Amino acid sequence: METIADTSKSYTAAYNQSITDPEAFWREQAAQIAWYQQPEQVLSSDENGFYRWFKGGKLNTAYLALDYHVENGRADQIAMIYDSPVTDTVRSYSYREFRDMVARFAGALRDLGVGKGDTVVIYMPVIPEAVVAMLACARLGAIHSVVFGGFAPHELTVRVDDAKPKVVISASCGIEFDKYIPYKPLLDKALNDSKHKPAHTIVLQRPYVVADMQPGRDLDFMEVWQKAAPADCVPVDALDPLYVLYTSGTTGKPKGIIRDNGGHAVALKYSMKAVYGVDPGDVFWAASDVGWAVGHSYLVYAPLIHGCTTVLFEGKPVRTPDAGTFWRIIQQHQVKVLFTAPTAIRAIKKEDPDGKFKKLYDLPSLKYLFLAGERCDPATYYWAKDLLKVPVIDHWWQTESGWPMVANMVGYGLIPAKAGSAGKPVCGYKVEILGEDGQELIPLQEGSVAVKLPLPPGCLPTLWEDDVRFRKSYLERFPGYYMTGDGGYIDEDGYVYIMGRIDDVINVSGHRLSTGEMEEMVASHNAVAECAVVGIADDLRGQRPVGLVVLKDGQTITEAQLEQELIALIREKIGAVAYFRNALLVKRLPKTRSGKILRKIIRNIADGEHYAIPSTIDDPVILTEIHDRFREKEIGNAFLQK
Incomplete structure (x- = not known):
């Protein structure tokens, strides 16, 4: 059979x-x-x-x-x-x-x-x-x-x-x-x-x-x-x-x-x-x-x-022993499909921005690179696509869905990719974008990503010994739907764009702006290895965006120069309404071990709010370093606190 x-x-x-x-x-x-x-x-x-x-x-x-x-x-x-x-x-x-x-x-x-x-x-x-x-x-x-x-x-x-x-x-x-x-x-x-x-x-x-x-x-x-x-x-x-x-x-x-x-x-x-x-x-x-x-x-x-x-x-993708480890494994074991997180590709890109290690290996077996775990920014997408010369497929799922x-x-034939989109809904998932009152939104309108019930096989049927929490966490907000907790939109061609957790949408002087969209722009700068843009409290505007940036190895651009270039870039693409004024250089971004950037905690640090260090954090020391950077630049409420 x-x-x-x-x-x-x-x-x-x-x-x-x-x-x-x-x-x-x-x-x-x-x-x-x-x-x-x-x-x-x-x-x-x-x-x-x-x-x-x-x-x-x-x-x-x-x-x-x-x-x-x-x-x-x-x-x-x-x-x-x-x-x-x-x-x-x-x-x-x-x-x-x-x-x-x-x-x-x-x-x-x-x-x-x-x-x-x-x-x-x-x-x-x-x-x-x-x-x-x-x-x-x-x-x-x-x-x-x-x-x-x-x-x-x-x-x-x-x-x-x-x-x-x-x-x-x-x-x-x-x-x-x-x-x-x-x-x-x-x-x-x-x-x-x-x-x-x-x-x-x-x-x-x-x-x-x-x-x-x-x-x-x-x-x-x-x-x-x-x-x-x-x-x-x-x-x-x-x-x-x-x-x-x-x-x-x-x-x-x-x-x-x-x-x-x-x-x-x-x-x-x-x-x-x-x-x-x-x-x-x-x-x-x-x-x-x-x-x-x-x-x-x-x-x-x-x-x-x-x-x-x-x-x-x-x-790890780097330093075991070098940034060519993934390519060595693909060649040695004739891997047809690699599935990893965008953060792994960004780590390789940071240590080997010109892809010199890739030139040491021949990868005829590789047909596709699949990325998931967090949103793949277009800069990473294009870097991997140019390097590997195979389709790079960003796709989206959750622990809850399991697939x-x-x-x-x-398997049904490759559709044209769109950078920034995770593709189209997988068979079994009726994905919709819902507004605050649960109505389905029109194409290109950003809202809550939800899935019409029933969820297909393989998804969680409930939580371990906690049916009440299952209903409250996932089913109550939009009756008849599973609430994913992510925000996004669907374009006229049916492509889904996941823009991050719903709380990654910030309100600047009444304008709802996506920090995910701003991250795309920051990441497109040729000095940037990876970045996070978060919304921090602002007395006048409610919130405003701040960028945290990790430079590519070998880059010598100053923080002041990079900040000015990024301000100009976001002003050009979104407008002055975004009120992007600050970029902080950091050695690393705080992440979970699976590669998700802890944006909410960065925001809590900037706003001087209490936060619990999550069990999944890769290295808690990074949080202290970020707190110190906010204080140095006198940004948010963090600089007021010792």
């Missing part, structure tokens, strides 16, 4: 069918995966009125990802390539070898009492054992919750108390550039502080740092793995959770996004050909951490369910 999504029809025909007759559309896609028991109902709703997909269907996600391929001619194909420049390791695993590893580790978890419906927290770096742990949970019907390796103890405590795992799986360390980050002290503190006490932790001892083990509670990963007998796949209901993934919430309490087994498998299988244009046997690389939604969907589950070879990369919502669906 080596079938793939039917992409012979046009995008328009497929999209229209997915909106007008979603049940028929998704019934066709559900036929592409192997069920133990076929679904009784394609689309239904539960007791809360929340939509559910494939009720009555029985399947196992780990079976689809591994055993199915072993049984159907792909046993000797490479399932995963582990490429770790930080440890100087490259290792390949066949589908048979990886299936056997997962089955044995599932047996180890089963021996510790982990079964269907139990939860397991995984706190590991980007290594094969992390993927083994995820798939072993799926094999048993257990629910995994991956926490980004190296997260602060408090954040891990919060997640342990919420998920209540039977077991926590970890490693002795992660590696950041040339530095080892010991995980065990962080894990010990988190479990010491948690109300919920898991019976066991399983710790992989990496040779670089050896963890101190607590007798009785802490078990050695390799020992329990090697002693265990393989476990078979456990059939689960399509509606049963596969995993819980926590995303930061505005209340400080993280939101547990649930992914169900049935809708997830169908949507991801469909997306590999329809969105990314890859076939079984192709090499697909999502340069992500396992702790993020991209890592779950497109590092682990989608490529394996589709029968691809996935690349697991432990390193793309807006894209250039290359």
Whole structure:
């Protein structure tokens, strides 16, 4: 049953069918995966009125990802390539070898009492054992919750108390550039502080740092793995959770996004050909951490369910060892599609603005570069397109959706790209732009990006043990719609432009202006590597924009000169109404580990408001540096505070 999504029809025909007759559309896609028991109902709703997909269907996600391929001619194909420049390791695993590893580790978890419906927290770096742990949970019907390796103890405590795992799986360390980050002290503190006490932790001892083990509670990963007998796949209901993934919430309490087994498998299988244009046997690389939604969907589950070879990369786009690492991996492993964040491309561009490292490699295998995680500014888009000479496809989705919502669906034929647009709505997503009172806006009018219910398969059905918060966070604002929290517009040709979180639209003297649009202009300056434009409080105008700029390596332009040039540029493009008056040079921008710029916190710093340092921040020291820069230039309220 080596079938793939039917992409012979046009995008328009497929999209229209997915909106007008979603049940028929998704019934066709559900036929592409192997069920133990076929679904009784394609689309239904539960007791809360929340939509559910494939009720009555029985399947196992780990079976689809591994055993199915072993049984159907792909046993000797490479399932995963582990490429770790930080440890100087490259290792390949066949589908048979990886299936056997997962089955044995599932047996180890089963021996510790982990079964269907139990939860397991995984706190590991980007290594094969992390993927083994995820798939072993799926094999048993257990629910995994991956926490980004190296997260602060408090954040891990919060997640342990919420998920209540039977077991926590970890490693002795992660590696950041040339530095080892010991995980065990962080894990010990988190479990010491948690109300919920898991019976066991399983710790992989990496040779670089050896963890101190607590007798009785802490078990050695390799020992329990090697002693265990393989476990078979456990059939689960399509509606049963596969995993819980926590995303930061505005209340400080993280939101547990649930992914169900049935809708997830169908949507991801469909997306590999329809969105990314890859076939079984192709090499697909999502340069992500396992702790993020991209890592779950497109590092682990989608490529394996589709029968691809996935690349697991432990390193950074620069300094491991240089800005040519991505191009080396693409050439060495014959990668067909690279999926990464714009921030990774900007990091490469900053260190190698002329693309000298790219000239060292030949990349005939590469067909597409997909970007997501935050909006891709046109300057980065054109730089990557000129360098790689392949289509660069910005697409947009969220942790909540689990797979793309807006894209250039290359499986149906590449449509002309428009810089600054994430493409057109993906099949299944009726994307609309709504005004304050919920009315649909006309083309080019900016408003709230919302998706008409029902959301397609693969999206969150609710939040982990919190239906009330799910309704309040996503469904209440616009009844009948899922509120994305992003602002944007749709042009006359149906292309969607995501301009950032709704609070990135600022009001300058009554004029609603997009800081995303201003960022495009700032980023277009040839001295700028990356930037953020935020709206800060202004007594006279309500708000005004301020730019934070990171220069390209080797640039010698002064802050004063750059500021004047950017003021002139924005005045020319938007007008004096924008009241752009300040550009601050900074060494780095504050970001989450997934590359999102923390614009709201920059604004809080400028306005002298209290802010909580988010658990996802890459380096908290940057916030102090930015505070100091605002004070130096006497901008906002920050300069009044010590």
